[in-house]
Amino acid sequence: xxxxxxxxxxxxxxxxxxxxxxxxxxxxxxxxxxxxxxxxxxxxxxxxxxxxxxxxxxxxxxxxxxxxxxxxxxxxxxxxxxxxxxxxxxxxxxxxxxxxxxxxxxxxxxxxxxxxxxxxxxxxxxxxxxxxxxxxxxxxxxxxxxxxxxxxxxxxxxxxxxxxxxxxxxxxxxxxxxxxxxxxxxxxxxxxxxxxxxxxxxxxxxxxxxxxxxxxxxxxxxxxxxxxxxxxxxxxxxxxxxxxxxxxxxxxxxxxxxxxxxxxxxxxxxxxxxxxxxxxxxxxxxxxxxxxxxxxxxxxxxxxxxxxxxxxxx
Numbered sequence: 001x002x003x004x005x006x007x008x009x010x011x012x013x014x015x016x017x018x019x020x021x022x023x024x025x026x027x028x029x030x031x032x033x034x035x036x037x038x039x040x041x042x043x044x045x046x047x048x049x050x051x052x053x054x055x056x057x058x059x060x061x062x063x064x065x066x067x068x069x070x071x072x073x074x075x076x077x078x079x080x081x082x083x084x085x086x087x088x089x090x091x092x093x094x095x096x097x098x099x100x101x102x103x104x105x106x107x108x109x110x111x112x113x114x115x116x117x118x119x120x121x122x123x124x125x126x127x128x129x130x131x132x133x134x135x136x137x138x139x140x141x142x143x144x145x146x147x148x149x150x151x152x153x154x155x156x157x158x159x160x161x162x163x164x165x166x167x168x169x170x171x172x173x174x175x176x177x178x179x180x181x182x183x184x185x186x187x188x189x190x191x192x193x194x195x196x197x198x199x200x201x202x203x204x205x206x207x208x209x210x211x212x213x214x215x216x217x218x219x220x221x222x223x224x225x226x227x228x229x230x231x232x233x234x235x236x237x238x239x240x241x242x243x244x245x246x247x248x249x250x251x252x253x254x255x256x257x258x259x260x261x262x263x264x265x266x267x268x269x270x271x272x273x274x275x276x277x278x279x280x281x282x283x284x285x286x287x288x289x290x291x292x293x294x295x296x297x298x299x300x301x302x303x304x305x306x307x308x309x310x311x312x313x314x
Contacts, residue, residue, distance in 0.1 A: 005201060005253075005254060005281075005282055006205075006254065006282050006284065007280075007281065007282030007283060007287075007294070007296050008282075009291065009294035009295060009296065010282060010283060010284065010287050010291050010294055010296070010297075012291075013287070013290045013291035013294070014205055014206075014284070014290075016290055017205070017206050017286075017290060019205075021208055021210035021211050021214070022085060022087070022207075022210075022211035022214050022215065023210075023214055024214075027087045027088055027214075027218075030084075030088045031088050035090060035092045035093050037095070038093075038095045038096045039095040039096060039099060040095075040096050040099045040100070044066075044068075044096075044099040044100075044103060045066045045067050045068045045099055045102050045103070046066070047064045047065070047066050047091075047092075047095055047098065047099065048064065048065045048066075048067075049062065049063075049064055050062075050063050050064075050065055051063075052131075052132065052135045052140065053131060053135060053139075054127075054128055054131045054132075055124075055127035055128060055130075055131050057124070057127075058115060058124070058127070058128055058131075061112070061113070061128055061131055061132060062113040063091070063110050063111060063112055063113060063132060064091040064092070064095075064098065064110070064111045064113070065108055065109070065110050065111075065144075066098050066099050066101070066102040066108065066109045066111075067102060067107075067108040067109075067144060068102045068103050068106060068107070068108075069106065069107075070144075070145075071145065072106075072107070072145045073145040074145065074146075074147045075105075075106060075107035075108070075144075075145050075146055075147060075150070076105045076106070076107040076146070076147065076150040076151070076152070076179075076312040076313070076314060077105070077107045077108045077109065077110070077136060077141070077144065077146040077147075077150065077151050077152075078101055078102075078105060078107070078108075078109045078110070078151065078152045078153065078154065078182075078308070078312075079109075079110050079111075079112065079129070079132055079133055079136055079151065079152070079153045079154075079166075080094065080097075080098055080101060080109050080110065080111040080112070080153075080154060080155060080159070081111070081112055081114065081129055081153070081154070081155035081159040081160075081162040081163050081166070082094050082111060082112075082155060082156070082159045083155060083156040083157030083158045083159040083160070083187075084116070084157070084158055084159075085157065085158050085187070085207065085211060085212075085214075085215035086116070086117045086125070086158045086161070086162075086187070086215045086216070086218060086219035087116055087117050087118065087214070087215055087218050087219070088116065089116070089158070089159075090113060091111035091112070091113050094111060094156070097156075098111050100305075101305075101308070104305045104308060104309060104314070105152075105308060105309065105312055105314050106314060107144075107146060107150075108144045108146065110132060110136055110140070112128060112129050112132045114128035114129055114162070115128055117215075117218035117219040117221075118217075118218035118219075118221070121218070121219060121220065121221035122219055122220060122221070122230055122233045123230070123232070123233070125162060125219075126162070126165055126166065126169055126232070126233075129162055129165075129166045130166060130169055130170070130173075130175065133151070133153065133166060133170060133175065133176050133178075134175065134176055136151060136176075137151055137176035137177075138176075148176065148177070149177060149179065150179050150312050150313065151176065151177075151178060151179055152178070152179055152180040152181070152182055152308060152311055152312055153166055153167060153178055153180075153181055153182070153245075154180075154181060154182025154183060154184065154308070155182075155183075155184065155186075156184040156185065156286070156289075157184070157185055157186070157187050157207070157257075157285070157286065158187045158215065159184075159186075160183040160184050160185060160186025160187065160188070161186050161187040161188045161235065163181055163182070163183055163186065164181065164183060164186055164188050164235035164264070165232065165233065165235055166178075167181050167244050167245055168232055168235060168238055168241075168244065169232055171243050171244055172232065177245075178245040179245060179246075179311060179312055180245055180246055180247070180248075180308065180311030180312060181244070181245050181246070181247040181248070182247075182248050182304065182307065182308050182311070183247055183248065183249045183250075183261075184250055184251075184288075184304065185250065185251040185252065185255050185257050185261065185285060185286070186235075186249065186251075186257065186261060186264075187212070187215070187257060188234065188235040188236045188257070188260055188261070188264055189234060189235075189236035189237070189257075189260035189263075189264075190216040190220060190224035190225060190229060190234050190236075190237075191224065191225045191236070192209070192212055192256060192257070192259070192260055193208075193209030193210065193212040193213050193224075193256065194209075194212075194213050194216070194223070194224040194225030195224075195225035196225070196259075198256050198259075201254070202253075202254055202255070202256055202258065202259075203254075203255070203256025203285075204254070204284075205254065205284035205285065206284055206285040206286050206290070207255075207256060207257075207285040207286070208256065209256060212224075212256065219233070220233060220234075235264060236260050236263065236264055240271070241264075241267050241268050241271040241273060242271040242272055242273070243271075243273075244268065244271070244273050245273070246273060246274040246275065246311060247265075247268055247273065247274070247275045247276070248275070248276045248277075248278070248304065248307035248308070248311065249261050249264065249265045249275065249276070249277050249278070250277075250278040250279075250280070250300060250303065250304055251278075251279060251280070252279070252280045252282070252283025252284050252285065252287055253279055253280060253281045253282065253283060254282065254283060254284045254285075255283065255284055255285040256285065257285070258279065261277075262277065262279070265277045276307055278300065278303050278304075280296050280299075280300055282296065283296055283300075287300075288300050288301055
């Protein structure tokens with residue numbers, strides 16, 4: 001059924017990603033796979049590896065920084081958090097995207113190499129991302145010429161989930177102000193695929209319900225879908241969304257995250273949080289990365305960047 005619903009330009013790209021459910025063996029294989037160098041050549045800003053102060057149990061936190069105009073002042077910035085189902089991935093896999101973000105906003109983008117589950121379950125990755133946010137809004141802002149009032153956060157898939165988790169933590173802790181959330185098909189509800197069934201034509205490609213169960217179990221350190229979860233670990237289960245930063249949420253209609261993303265957007269709006277939503281018919285999880293030249297991918301990417309510029313006043 002879903003084959004008839006897939007956008008024609010996205011059909012061939014599915015052959016690039018094998019039909020598989022992520023488990024411990026697949027996770028290990030994907031971590032060991034060599035990440036191709038997708039970075040853009042000059043004049044795109046180079047990616048610079050740095051180590052910044054992290055939490056007490058991870059004091060040397062690795063980040064990649066792309067800065068299109070070093071030496072500027074009062075500039076916007078973004079904290080980027082990569083995807084990977086909470087269990088794999090590095091900033092390098094988003095190299096070209098990080099560079100594009102930096103050129104789009106005209107300011108530095110910092111991508112965090114946070115600790116992965118299951119070796120480091122929640123809240124380890126949150127503490128890494130929170131430390132990076134505090135650095136970017138403090139010492140990093142002074143060093144990089146950033147206006148602390150113009151910092152966005154965002155990521156793709158689990159990176160979008162991490163970003164939503166971070167926004168909630170920053171609000172609850174009275175931490176640095178976040179100007180905008182850029183949430184690309186965010187992974188934000190552990191119940192999807194476990195206690196909440198997914199319609200058969202949704203979530204069949206790239207990231208499937210079985211993968212979701214494995215990712216959330218690894219991240220939470222418990223089976224997903226239980227009655228209770230660690231406080232602040234699952235954005236869709238946080239009762240109070242008031243006072244969070246304005247958000248953009250984009251998702252494909254065939255992505256298994258579509259229901260949770262639309263529901264989260266609805267709840268943000270009902271809580272008085274400005275939220276823009278984009279749903280792409282015929283699109284599956286990660287379509288814009290695996291088929292970047294498709295018309296729907298180009299339109300999606302343009303809409304996302306335009307939203308980020310509006311959110312940061314660029």
